[in-house]
Amino acid sequence: MSSSDKTLADRTYRQLRGDIVNGRLAAGSKLKLEGLAQDYAVGMSPLREALARLMGDLLVVSEGQRGFWVAPLSLDELDDVSRVRALIETEALNAAIRNGDAEWEREVTAAFEALAAVEEHLPHTSDALPPEQLETWEARNRAFHAALVSAAGSPMLIKLRDLLYQQSERYRRVSLNVSRGWRNVHDEHRAIYDATMQRNALRACRMTELHLARTAQEVRKAMAALAQDDGFTGGKA
Amino acid sequence: MSSSDKTLADRTYRQLRGDIVNGRLAAGSKLKLEGLAQDYAVGMSPLREALARLMGDLLVVSEGQRGFWVAPLSLDELDDVSRVRALIETEALNAAIRNGDAEWEREVTAAFEALAAVEEHLPHTSDALPPEQLETWEARNRAFHAALVSAAGSPMLIKLRDLLYQQSERYRRVSLNVSRGWRNVHDEHRAIYDATMQRNALRACRMTELHLARTAQEVRKAMAALAQDDGFTGGKA
DNA sequence: TTCTGAAAAAATATCGAAATAAGATTGACA
DNA sequence: TGTCAATCTTATTTCGATATTTTTTCAGAA
Incomplete structure (x- = not known):
């Protein structure tokens, strides 16, 4: 757990980022919110906040009302x-x-x-x-x-x-x-x-x-x- | 209202971004969540999601548990x-x-x-x-x-x-x-x-x-x- | 007066469920 | 058999309330 994990959203952001960069979450795969909330043991709010930040890092893409995906590689x-x-x-x-x-x-x-x-x-x-x-x-x-x-x-x-x-x-x-x-x-x-x-x-x-x-x-x-x-x-x- | 405003979070993101870029929200000023929620007529969830995305655009900065500010100019x-x-x-x-x-x-x-x-x-x-x-x-x-x-x-x-x-x-x-x-x-x-x-x-x-x-x-x-x-x-x- | 620390107030962060939208399935009808 | 529409299912989005943390206030002591 990093020192700057002041909030659950921070921690979740870092965990997700690591899991995407090292490939544990496959490129292009769908990020199902309920599943992730379970895996990372957080609620919807910090999870969605983390995903929104990852969009800025170009690691996650989203489509309104259809959800989030790990950014594809090409x-x-x-x-x-x-x-x-x-x-x-x-x-x-x-x-x-x-x-x-x-x-x-x-x-x-x-x-x-x-x-x-x-x-x-x-x-x-x-x-x-x-x-x-x-x-x-x-x-x-x-x-x-x-x-x-x-x-x-x-x-x-x-x-x-x-x-x-x-x-x-x-x-x-x-x-x-x-x-x-x-x-x-x-x-x-x-x-x-x-x-x-x-x-x-x-x-x-x-x-x-x-x-x-x-x-x-x-x-x-x-x-x-x-x-x-x-x-x-x-x-x- | 832009065509890609499929969600309240999208719309709020765009509105906030515009208000920061054109200076209606002053550089360095504190972004009080409750006030913003009122001004933009949304709840906490889409508001925080919008702010998280604006951090990626370097338009907003945050400090865990202390809130959000418009990124300062120098x-x-x-x-x-x-x-x-x-x-x-x-x-x-x-x-x-x-x-x-x-x-x-x-x-x-x-x-x-x-x-x-x-x-x-x-x-x-x-x-x-x-x-x-x-x-x-x-x-x-x-x-x-x-x-x-x-x-x-x-x-x-x-x-x-x-x-x-x-x-x-x-x-x-x-x-x-x-x-x-x-x-x-x-x-x-x-x-x-x-x-x-x-x-x-x-x-x-x-x-x-x-x-x-x-x-x-x-x-x-x-x-x-x-x-x-x-x-x-x-x-x- | 100035510092200290506890209590109150204010603001942020989080949860859990309700509301809403998209996708899948079924069945009626041509 | 193929198409379309209504319905069911699944998933996302949002809200309202609660928990947690920070900031302010203020009384009492140095």
Whole structure:
């Protein structure tokens, strides 16, 4: 339970958000209000309030008098989100490299080393990762990318970045569940980290773009594979 | 009453949003639930749902168990919003100029001409504009800027642009209420329109940046003047 | 006077049920 | 057999009342 769970609506919002981002609530699935109220042990009021807030995060969609659904995923949207995220994230990183002080450098380094500790003994095989280790990696990956841009000095840019990171994470989780081993993702993180520490903004942004593009490509393959299996089409409908 | 007002929560959301953006509900003011429920003639449930959605639009802020406030305006945030908006808007305009077809050109032209019809006989004096004429100008200005980027081919970019436009509009309304006459805003719109029709993306984006920067500068002056009057400080607190 | 703390007042948050709307089913009729 | 309309079922939306938390008030002591 997070510290800012002052109300049931807050707690429910966070729980639902987590369950949507990590895929426990499937993309596109109907959110039946009575069922959710039971599952999360709350009444209608906090539940609907949480869902309304999730609409703003683009994680839930609704149609008047017909209810709520988990926002669907599609190949088209994956491309869209990836491109816009690259735009925002490179702008923020560029600003952070310009503005970041020594304290920022320490935070980035700490986040990178925590992430490196997990990534250095990731399997290159196609074995599925134990869920606990995957959650650790997700948390540290999120923290590393957040630390990089934290000195951007633009609350709005950070807000948009967070929104887009969350969207990307939903897609990435899809691919992690069908992944055929880990690519050299650690090398990519290291390249971004090194360029950032050298205050080489141009290179850091290029490496970030490459990193995001490769991640998107991996997700795209995974989604295409899923589409064959279960008739999921996604975009260009 | 909009066509998509299928529920009371929808209608209340739209009404509240309008009242916040045009300043009828003052920035920073407390939103007392019972009072609002009376004013908008709804119960707690649709009201709270509307407020939760407005938090996602960054128009309302809340603190658990202490209620809701209209999101405050500040000089710092004005600069932040303006810069990020320039980034997003130029990216979208660039894409639209690349992708836009003949139908898009027609829509942009129609929107520009509707706007021009209002702007061409705006007073250069410091007289306050009649409210009705101001609303017409706001609507056509919004439509023109929306039409420009409508062919960007990126739903996410458009969503972020809409969010930022709405934020900018709140600030602009402040300056329109204390404005000392209209600057050559029509010339700026025409410059953007001409460059866009010539498919000169570089120039169109430059003109857009200039347009946004000048608007922000005007708002900044107006807010500084207000700060003197009523002790409003805004940012760098 | 100024601080403290308990009690009252005011406001927010939540519940549970009633009202309302959408979707599914059945049966009459062509 | 196919279509349409009335009805039944299911789910969403909304209200009114209650529970909970915060804020204000005010008496009493330092």
